[in-house]
Amino acid sequence: MVANDEEVLNAKLKKFRTGSFRLDGLELSIGKVTKPSEIDEMIEPMGPTPKPNMEDLRDWDMKLLKRYPPMYSPTCDICCLCTLGKCDLTGNKRGACGIDMKTQQGRWSLLTAFTGMNTHLSHAKELVEELIELKGPDVPIDFGEMTPVESPIIRVVTGIAPKKLSDLVEVIEYVESQVPGLVAAIHMGQEGSYLDYESKAYHAGMLDSVSMATADIAQICALDMPRGDPNAPLVEIGMGVLDQTKPTILCIGHNVLPSIAMVDYMREHDLEDAVEIGGICCTAIDLTRYTQKAKIVGPQSMQIRYVRSGFADVVVVDEQCIRVDMHEIARSVKAPFIATNTKAMHGLPDRSGDDIDEVVNDLVSGKETGVLILNREMAGEVAVRVALGVAPKRQKFKITPSEDEIIAYAKQCWHCGACTKACGNSLPISDAMYAAIEGDFSKLAALDDSCVGCGKCEQECKRFIPIISLISKASEKAFREHKSVCRVGRGPITDVEIRKVADTWGLGTIPGAIGLIGCSNYPNEHREVYEMAEELLMRNFIVAVSGCGTMSVGWYKDAEGKTLYEKFPGAFVARGLCNVGSCVSNPHISDAGIRVANVFARRILSGNFQEIADYVHNYVGACGLVWGAYSQKAFSIGMSFHRLGVPAVLGPHSSKYRHQYLGNKEDLETFNVRDIKDGSVHNLGPVPEHMIYVAESKEEALVMCAKLCFRNNDLPEGRQLKLTNYIDMHKKYYGRMPEDLPYYVRSEVDIPYAAKDEIMEILDAAGWESKRPIKSPTLLDPKDLWTYEALKQGKKWYTV
Amino acid sequence: MSATIWKLGDCPAGGHISGKIDGKVAGRMIKEAKNPLLIVGKLACEVDLGGKRLIDYAIEMTKKGIPTVASAGSSKEYPEDLDISMMGAVEIVNKLQNPEYGLNGKPHDLVITMGIQYYLASQSLATLKHFAPHIKTLALCARAHPNATWAFPYMPDYKWKEEMDILMENL
Known part of the structure; x- marks a missing residue:
């Protein structure tokens, strides 16, 4: 009898030779041994705050x-x-x-x-x-x-x-x-x-x-989604990716399970080539991690435009960031609507316990325009069968107007400006209406890239003009033909990648890692996200993306028809464009910093938040760039990065989150650090200067990202490189040298050689004095660094 | 007189809506201020008021000796020999909460904003309204700002230009 935690160990040795000693055919039976428990496997000693309560940190x-x-x-x-x-x-x-x-x-x-x-x-x-x-x-x-x-x-x-x-x-x-x-x-x-x-x-x-x-x-x-695969495949993205000759299912939201059930049903019934499935928002990203036959239609802002255009035969919603009036929008184009989650039941009848044929018939016949199905497998089957049944009847019915109707609507416009007042981006809709009256739809079409698809303009219009539909129609050709590619979410950044990059990144010779994440409430054109990613990649940054940011980066192509995903590798390396996945994949980005602490500095991870955050804050040059954040989730994701000591630059709409964390470099003492070796107090400059910073323009965001990647631990050559980027971007976008260089040059060896004279002039004018660098900065009292304490106590453990 | 709220959804508590102001009074107000501060946003470079951009008015104001913060790259439009400070709108607003802070070393009594995106300006003015009681604010934007102490009312661009011209004459 062998217990669960035991196993029988037998060993055979065919031949063993050493020097004059020779042994043939040894057979050894040790019998039962006890397997190490999981606790024993957990060799790393537990830190001071496992499962912390809110007062512990x-x-x-x-x-x-x-x-x-x-x-x-x-x-x-x-x-x-x-x-x-x-x-x-x-x-x-x-x-x-x-x-x-x-x-x-x-x-x-x-x-x-x-x-x-x-x-x-x-x-x-x-x-x-x-x-x-x-x-x-x-x-x-x-x-x-x-x-x-x-x-x-x-x-x-x-x-x-x-x-x-x-x-x-x-x-x-x-x-x-x-x-x-x-x-x-x-x-x-x-x-x-x-x-x-x-x-x-x-x-x-x-x-x-x-x-x-x-x-x-x-x-x-x-x-079985990709597990840290930098070569994860490319997948189609865009408003034109779903084959309109086939029945189509559009999934909206974040919880991929109902969509997976649809794919599984299609696989089981050999329907994968008969029905098109695509998604909006993170469900789409996660679905393509499961099957590359699925497609990404676009970010959250595309919901109204896509559904009104009639492309979807069935609309399935799960949870988070779905328009809560989506049932009504789907109904307007005769597309059956299926809700699948208890958090978003939309007042629909719960048909989870009903006969499947009956539910399918009710939706195909139009007896029901929407249903709630909480059984995942049932929702999958119903969605596919309804798509097959309803597609021939719908004939891609849409409510986008004809060109004559656009002109007629434009003539109805009073030009009262209520739409522009309601619009978050104050888009010049009235001007576009004037042009449309003359048959010029270019101004309407031009609004498409800056429209966040919220629909507030239509709510305010006293003439009930369906403004978003007019914009969609005006840009219909580009809309229908829009196809691009995006790398499938790869999941974690691997420890091996970190091992390869940790020295150059951790010591500052890669200018930084930028987490380009978040939603699509952009202040200007959608294209700005692509442009920012491109500039950062060209400047040798590591760019990690997730969520709707992933889509915006892949939305555009260069003159040769290539996307950034095709031009840059998917690995976590300098000039790497690393798509980790959906919203819930964001921790893979912050985990990269934690992995540096573990792989490179051998810091204890388990239950050791404070020390790890302190390490990340002082050593890991990283910054979030969240250009279109709007949701409460985006806010809490931001807070998760900040407690870990990682700063972020946000788009201007994020000023409506009500708070920023701003450092004040004139109050330099607040930036004091201690030397781990002896606890002595030093000031190495306001680094990083801010924790949450709202930028007004993409130019300001780029300059600030470069600056917020400075870290106290930068080696001189690392700081030189970071200063070079900062100065170069500052001159490019602000037209002048930065005024605050004296704060960031610690000693003469930090000064980029190419601009040494110019910088020295600025430093001399400011009465700059060099600072004594330290190798091991911390915000903590060194006795609170658990790794060092454990070493003192004689504890031993393995790191990866 | 109170300015009409322009942006829908802007609902300050009763009695705190900004005062409506015209170019003449605004000009005099700036002139009489002990130590005004001008904050110029990136949008100033993009707003063309019929042959004259908003940034051109800002540059003229700076030339008259008003300490100026040029945010988000609006500095690029300034002549190199003109003394300005480059920092983000949110950075200067953050510093202004300190009643002793001054860009030129002296506390400011009037902060003038122009060319900042409406909602960012609105949020910035809210910070000053609530947490910088020592400062009065003046929004030279043609979209009424309820969080400013005084603001231009909502008006079309041609009228905005007229008011800016009058302001400059009175500065």
Whole structure:
């Protein structure tokens, strides 16, 4: 009898020779041995804060918040969250409960981050539970030899090293345990400090990254998506990718399981070539990680335009970032609508328990325009069968107007300007209407690339002009023919890639890694994201992308018809364009920084958040570039990066998130660091200068990204390279040398040779003095660095 | 008189909507300010008011000795010999919360904004409204800004040009 944790060990030695000793045919039977338990495998000692509560990392948060105090920009002057109000908080007055405007803004930070975090938590929980049901609890969490640390952020926060799918349940239970305290803090009469609210928002952000990582590693391992493959295939993207000669299914949202069920049904019934399936938003990205027969139609902003154009025969929604009026939009083009998630049931009849034939017939016949189906497999079958049944009847029915109708609509326009007032980007719709009256649709078409597809213009139009449909029609040819390519989400960045790049990146000779992530609420043309990515790649940055940013980067081609994904490798290297995947793949980007701490600096990961964040902040030159963020999830994702010490540059619409974390370089003491070796205090400049920075233009964003990749640990040649990029971009976009060079040149060896005279002139004029560099900067008291403490205690462990 | 709210959804609490102002009063106000500060955004380079760009007015104002922050690359349009500071709109607004801060070393009593995207300007003016009570703000944008202390009302571009010309005459 051999127990579960035992195995029988037998060994045979055919031949053994050493010197004069010779042995042939040795057979050895040792018998039962006890296998090492999982705890023994977890050789790395546990850090000080496994599964931290919201007070456990407060000291770290306060260190960051002292450097980068929040600057608040309220979008509303009042608080109306309880019946003691409404309370006018203008001028930082206090409301009836005693809260002042600043604290109220901190409360908004927590509320926003908490909402985003829970959205991913719920998503992760559903994925893990359903995948366990579908594939079993023992699916290995295994990313292969190249990536021995399966999920750095999960290890760092929880101390858990999940080995199989069911191990993720414990991770989810930990995150859930943090929910009551966080949400309770939002209630009136609780927290009284804006800084503590920000600390809690940080906590929510960190939990968000754990939730996202849980979701993504579950789906990668259970659904066999690419596991850190830099050569993941290219997949079609664009408004024209779905073959309109076939029945088409459009999936919108973030939870890929219903779409997977459709693909599985098509595979089982040999329908893969008979029905087209594509998606909008992250569901599309994740579906193409499962099958490259699926296609990416576009980002969230394309929903109205695509569906009204009649291209989709069936519209299936799952969760997150779906237009909540999508049933109505689908109904307007006679496309049956299927909701599949309890979080978004849209008032539809629940047909989950009904006979499938009956449900299919009801949708095909038009008896029902939309249904709720919570059974994944059933939703998959119904969607495919309805697409097949309804396509011949619909004949791609659309509600985009003809050219004559555009002119007629344009003539109805009063040019009152209400549409422009409502438009987030204040687009000149009235001017386009004037031109359209004359039959010139070019101005309408030109709006297409800057339109975020929100539809507020139509809501305000007193003449009920379907403005978005007019824009779609005016740009119809480009719209129908638009096809491009995007690299399939590769999943994690591997430990081997980090090992190869860590020295050059960690020490600053790669100018930085930019995480180009987020949604599509862009301030100007969609194309700007592509242009920013191209410039950064050409300047030798590593560019990692995810979510809708992934699509925007792949949306355009150069003069030779090539996309950036075709021009640059998919690896995590200088000039690499590395698509990790969907929203829930974002932690793979921040994990790259954690992997540097582990692979390069041998820092303990498990339960050691503060030390790892301190390392990432001081050593890893990385910056987020989130040009179109709008959702609560995007906010909480941002907070997850910031608690880890990674700064981000946001697009101007993100000023409506109400807060930024801005450093003040004139207050240099706030940027003091200590030397790990002896605890001595030093000042190496305001590095990185800001934590959340809202830029007004893409030019400002690029210059700031270059600057926010400076790190205290840059070697002189690294700082030279970073300064070269910064100066070059500054001169290109601002027309002059930067004024703040004296802050960033630590000693003469930092000065780029090509501009040495010019820079020395600036330094001399500013009375610059060189600073003594240190090799091991930290924001912490060195005794709080757990890795060093563990070494002192004589602990030994293996790193990857 | 209060300015009409231009951007839909802008709902400041009662009694705090900015005062409507014209070019003549704005010009005098700037002239009489002890230490005004001009913040010029990138959009100023793109707004053409019929033969004269908004940035040209900004440059003229700077030439009259008003300390100037040129944000987001608007500096590129400035003559090299003209003394300006280059920083982001959000950076200068952040610093202005400190009542002792001044670009020229002295605290500012009036902050003038022009050429910044509407919503970013609106958020920036909200920061100053709530957290910089020592500062009055003047928005020289043709889309009324309720978060400014004073703002031009919503007006078409030709009228905007007229008001800017009058402002310059009174500066």
